Amino acid sequence: MLATSPAFKENATQALANAGLQKALTRTRPQHPAKRAAAVAALPEFEQLRDIGRDIKNHTIAHLDFYLETWAGNVERAGGKVHWCSTADDARAAVLEICNRVNAKTVTKGKSMISEELGINEHLEQHGITPVETDLGEYILQLRHEPPSHIIGPAFHLNREDWEESFRKAHTDLPADRVFHERRDIMSEARNELRAKFLAADVGITGANFLIAETGSSVIVTNEGNGDLTQTLPRVHIVLASIEKMVPTLEDATSLLRLLARSATGQDFSVYTTFSTGIRRPGDLDGPEEYHVVLVDNGRSAMVGTEFQDMLRCIRCSACMNHCPVYFSVGGHSYGWVYPGPMGAVLTPSLIGIDKAGHLPNASTFCGKCESVCPVKIPLPMLMRHWREREFERHLTPKAVRSNLALWAWFARRPGLYRVATRAAAAMLGWMGRRKGRFHSLPLAGGWTDGRDLPAPEGDTFFARYAREQRAGRV
Amino acid sequence: MSKDAILGEIRRGLKRGPLPEDQAMALRARLAAHPRHLIPARSRVPRPEQLALFVRNVEKEYGTVAHVAGLADVPAAIADYLAAQNLPTDFAMAPHPELQALPWHLRPMLQMRVGRAQPTDLVSVQHGYAAVAETGTLVLPAAPERPTTLNLLSDTAIVVLRASRVVGAYEEAWDLLRAERNDPVSNGFMPRNVMLVTGPSRSADIESTLELGAHGPRRLHVVLVDDDPAAS
Numbered sequence: 001m002l003a004t005s006p007a008f009k010e011n012a013t014q015a016l017a018n019a020g021l022q023k024a025l026t027r028t029r030p031q032h033p034a035k036r037a038a039a040v041a042a043l044p045e046f047e048q049l050r051d052i053g054r055d056i057k058n059h060t061i062a063h064l065d066f067y068l069e070t071w072a073g074n075v076e077r078a079g080g081k082v083h084w085c086s087t088a089d090d091a092r093a094a095v096l097e098i099c100n101r102v103n104a105k106t107v108t109k110g111k112s113m114i115s116e117e118l119g120i121n122e123h124l125e126q127h128g129i130t131p132v133e134t135d136l137g138e139y140i141l142q143l144r145h146e147p148p149s150h151i152i153g154p155a156f157h158l159n160r161e162d163w164e165e166s167f168r169k170a171h172t173d174l175p176a177d178r179v180f181h182e183r184r185d186i187m188s189e190a191r192n193e194l195r196a197k198f199l200a201a202d203v204g205i206t207g208a209n210f211l212i213a214e215t216g217s218s219v220i221v222t223n224e225g226n227g228d229l230t231q232t233l234p235r236v237h238i239v240l241a242s243i244e245k246m247v248p249t250l251e252d253a254t255s256l257l258r259l260l261a262r263s264a265t266g267q268d269f270s271v272y273t274t275f276s277t278g279i280r281r282p283g284d285l286d287g288p289e290e291y292h293v294v295l296v297d298n299g300r301s302a303m304v305g306t307e308f309q310d311m312l313r314c315i316r317c318s319a320c321m322n323h324c325p326v327y328f329s330v331g332g333h334s335y336g337w338v339y340p341g342p343m344g345a346v347l348t349p350s351l352i353g354i355d356k357a358g359h360l361p362n363a364s365t366f367c368g369k370c371e372s373v374c375p376v377k378i379p380l381p382m383l384m385r386h387w388r389e390r391e392f393e394r395h396l397t398p399k400a401v402r403s404n405l406a407l408w409a410w411f412a413r414r415p416g417l418y419r420v421a422t423r424a425a426a427a428m429l430g431w432m433g434r435r436k437g438r439f440h441s442l443p444l445a446g447g448w449t450d451g452r453d454l455p456a457p458e459g460d461t462f463f464a465r466y467a468r469e470q471r472a473g474r475v
Numbered sequence: 476m477s478k479d480a481i482l483g484e485i486r487r488g489l490k491r492g493p494l495p496e497d498q499a500m501a502l503r504a505r506l507a508a509h510p511r512h513l514i515p516a517r518s519r520v521p522r523p524e525q526l527a528l529f530v531r532n533v534e535k536e537y538g539t540v541a542h543v544a545g546l547a548d549v550p551a552a553i554a555d556y557l558a559a560q561n562l563p564t565d566f567a568m569a570p571h572p573e574l575q576a577l578p579w580h581l582r583p584m585l586q587m588r589v590g591r592a593q594p595t596d597l598v599s600v601q602h603g604y605a606a607v608a609e610t611g612t613l614v615l616p617a618a619p620e621r622p623t624t625l626n627l628l629s630d631t632a633i634v635v636l637r638a639s640r641v642v643g644a645y646e647e648a649w650d651l652l653r654a655e656r657n658d659p660v661s662n663g664f665m666p667r668n669v670m671l672v673t674g675p676s677r678s679a680d681i682e683s684t685l686e687l688g689a690h691g692p693r694r695l696h697v698v699l700v701d702d703d704p705a706a707s
């Protein structure tokens with residue numbers, strides 16, 4: 001995927017002026033924290049499980065070479081094949097090679113952020129193979145040629161009118177004057193359209209939430225069932241998985257699964273949690289005859305042993321962005337690459353380079369909410385600070401540093417953005433039941449002044465404005 | 476080549492070479508022992524409460540449950556459910572001996588095709604291997620007698636489950652598989668696929684609003700056979 005992260009500022013400007021996006025953000029903003037909080041409240045052990053989740057992941061990363069090799073051996077014992085891929089190019093080539101060997105014409109796809117990262121769809125299309133996204137959200141994004149804006153709800157930025165318009169344009173075999181009375185009608189239409197695609201596909205590509213060394217399994221977690229249809233119906237199943245998905249045992253995966261859905265959608269457990277291990281067994285009446293795992297590094301192994309190693313614990317639950325005031329002001333597309341929000345602000349510079357993604361670790365209010373909800377306790381604000389320090393230490397170029405200072409200044413000069421971001425942050429604090437006094441350090445500038453000799457930000461002005469608005473009942 | 480490069484880079488980061496043998500042995504022992512972590516207290520309750528928890532959780536996740544006293548009552552329960560929902564009386568059924576041995580002749584209206592599901596099937600009847608009370612989750616390992624498509628393709632998925640197979644936590648279900656299954660291909664215990672199913676298919680992709688019946692079944696109905704003497 002082509003990164004527009006260097007244009008974060010321009011992206012954000014457009015996002016703030018995008019009425020449709022702002023409507024979607026306003027609709028969704030309060031939902032996530034409330035749902036997660038309810039699920040967490042219903043499981044008294046949740047906090048203990050977060051420590052356990054962190055420790056499982058740390059243990060795995062400390063022995064990642066051992067577990068990867070053990071896992072690969074078990075995949076092969078179950079009749080599967082592992083394709084080790086250092087780079088995105090290697091991974092694209094491996095996927096294409098499998099598809100070509102089996103003469104694939106169409107490929108169905110379950111939701112996979114790695115696939116977005118690698119640009120699998122574009123690559124297949126260039127080589128005459130038609131990829132079909134089957135997750136409802138990914139499907140409409142494919143119709144609209146848009147990237148996802150969220151790692152779990154990729155199309156949450158769209159409104160019902162957008163769905164209806166895209167479906168009328170794409171499904172021309174249906175009566176043009178049909179009426180979508182309810183959201184359910186939109187979903188049924190997608191279900192019918194995609195059923196035929198599931199059945200016709202030669203290859204199914206899914207991602208993986210976990211890889212399990214003990215059994216050589218890959219795990220997907222979905223609510224729709226599209227991932228399962230994708231991996232069950234075609235003759236060939238390809239799993240795209242990055243190296244940090246590894247966990248040692250089923251018990252380890254199980255503990256992390258107790259955290260995942262609660263953190264992601266506020267469900268106790270997702271509808272389909274499926275463990276795939278190798279090929280169709282003798283006598284089985286369904287399931288793929290080939291099982292491939294394209295194991296992707298693409299910059300992750302280089303994070304081991306650095307101050308960013310903690311980021312490899314991420315289980316992609318989206319809690320950090322769901323609770324982020326900046327994310328809910330500017331939306332996911334502003335971040336300009338696959339991974340938005342706080343996790344993206346840390347991960348994207350690691351994967352595509354700080355030169356391209358240097359804005360992201362700066363687009364933060366440093367309110368700390370992300371870290372407080374992260375199920376594996378990744379210290380996201382600290383990692384963002386590390387990136388800023390790295391820029392300074394490496395003297396990345398005065399220009400880049402300047403441009404990030406300019407970013408802050410840009411934030412500061414735009415009362416509109418300030419207000420939106422602040423309003424979101426205030427709401428967030430409200431949900432937390434925290435005292436608003438927390439704001440005294442100025443949301444959009446606190447992180448900048450912290451440990452850095454910056455001219456005193458115009459925070460008072462901003463905070464005063466915030467206070468005025470609050471008195472006026474506008475916040 | 477990529478493999479060596481990836482492992483090499485990880486080891487560089489960890490500031491060591493390949494894991495020393497004594498440490499590798501310790502890790503192999505951990506894999507063999509697969510220690511459990513914290514198991515939430517919610518499922519650590521007396522048997523009748525555990526079963527009640529399972530039913531409550533299925534219903535919380537928009538599934539439905541019908542209790543029957545014995546396996547012989549399953550055909551009637553299925554016929555009643557289909558009639559109440561105004562659903563057709565023909566269905567695809569798992570070729571599981573336990574299901575095939577049921578007294579279907581008592582309900583001649585029901586018509587079944589035994590095998591995997593086809594895309595046109597409106598109703599499927601699956602054999603439940605086990606279930607987890609903690610979240611109302613069905614455990615459905617693939618097997619010749621339990622085809623995966625029966626969990627996915629139909630509009631209405633019915634699962635016949637014996638109450639004695641309801642466990643408290645997921646970890647207990649893994650131990651059942653470990654104890655009961657020997658995989659012909661890998662010599663391990665995992666079948667090609669294990670689906671943990673919690674409620675009917677759903678999506679919130681359209682305007683962040685939950686709708687049931689995305690790609691998988693819109694309805695999930697559990698026929699729970701009360702075969703567990705400890706349950707009452």
Ligand code: SF4
Binds near residue numbers: 316
């Ligand atoms: S960083 Fe933490 S909260 Fe954010 S997606 Fe990853 S695991 Fe979830």
